C-alpha cells in the first residue's frame with residue numbers, strides 16, 4: 553500500500569513565521585536603544601548614526617549601508633507579514649465568530665492573539681511607510697535630520713501609532729514564541745505562563761516609556777529647529793561620499 557505523505561508546508565510556514573518574528577523582535581529592541589541615544593545628547597546620537605554608516609571602519613560615511621540593512625529588514629518584514637496573513641479572519645462572518653468566541657471565552661491569551669492580529673494589520677501600512685522613507689533617505693538620519701522629519705515632515709502622528717503597534721505586537725509576539733517553543737519552561741506550566749506574562753508586561757511598559765521619551769526628545773529638537781529645517785548637525789565636519797554633512 554502506498555504511504556500517504558504528510559504535508560509539511562503548514563509546519564514550515566509556522567517555523568518561518570516564528571523565525572522571522574524573532575529576528576524582527578530582537579532587531580526592534582536594538583533599534584529602540586539606538587534611536588533613544590538622542591536622550592543622552594545630540595552628539596551621542598550623531599556618533600551612533602556615523603557608526604552605522606561605517607565611518608569608524610572606512611573613515612568616511614556610507615549611508616548606503618543603512619539603505620541595504622533597511623532593505624533586508626523590509627524583506628524580512630514582508631515575509632513575516634506574508635506568512636502571517638493566513639491567520640487573519642478572511643470574511644466579516646469569520647471575524648464576527650472570532651469576536652464572539654473571544655468575548656464568551658474570556659481567555660487572556662486568546663485576547664492577546666486578537667491584539668497581535670490587529671496591530672500586525674496596522675503595521676502593514678505604518679511600518680512600510682517608515683521603512684521606505686528610511687531606505688530612500690538614509691543620508692538624512694541624525695539629531696537635526698531626524699527631528700526635522702518627526703516635526704516638520706509630519707512623521708510624529710505616524711510614529712505614535714507605529715510605536716504603540718510595534719511595542720504591543722512585539723512583546724505579545726515574543727511571549728507567544730516563548731510559550732509555543734517552550735523557552736524558559738519551568739516544572740509548573742501555570743507558573744511559567746504567569747512569569748512570562750509578567751516579563752511581557754514589564755517589557756511593554758519599558759519600551760513604551762523609552763519610546764515616548766525618545767519621541768518627545770525628537771519633537772522638542774524638531775520644534776526648536778523649525779526655522780532651520782534642512783540644516784544638518786555638526787559635531788565636526790564629515791564627508792558623506794563627497795557631500796558635507
Ligand code: HEM
Pocket residue numbers: 583587618621622623625629675679682683686693694697698699701702707711714715716718762763764766767768770
Ligand atoms: C533598518 C531599519 C530601520 C532603521 C534604519 C530605522 C531608523 C529609525 C530612525 C533613525 C528613527 C528616528 C526618527 C527618524 O529619523 O525618522 C526611527 C524611529 C522609529 N522607528 Fe525605525 N528604523 C528601522 C526599522 C523600523 C521598523 C522595522 C520599525 C517597526 C515596524 C520601526 C519603528 C520605529 C518607530 C516606532 C520609531 C519612533 C520611535 C520613537 O521615537 O520612540 N523602525 N527609526
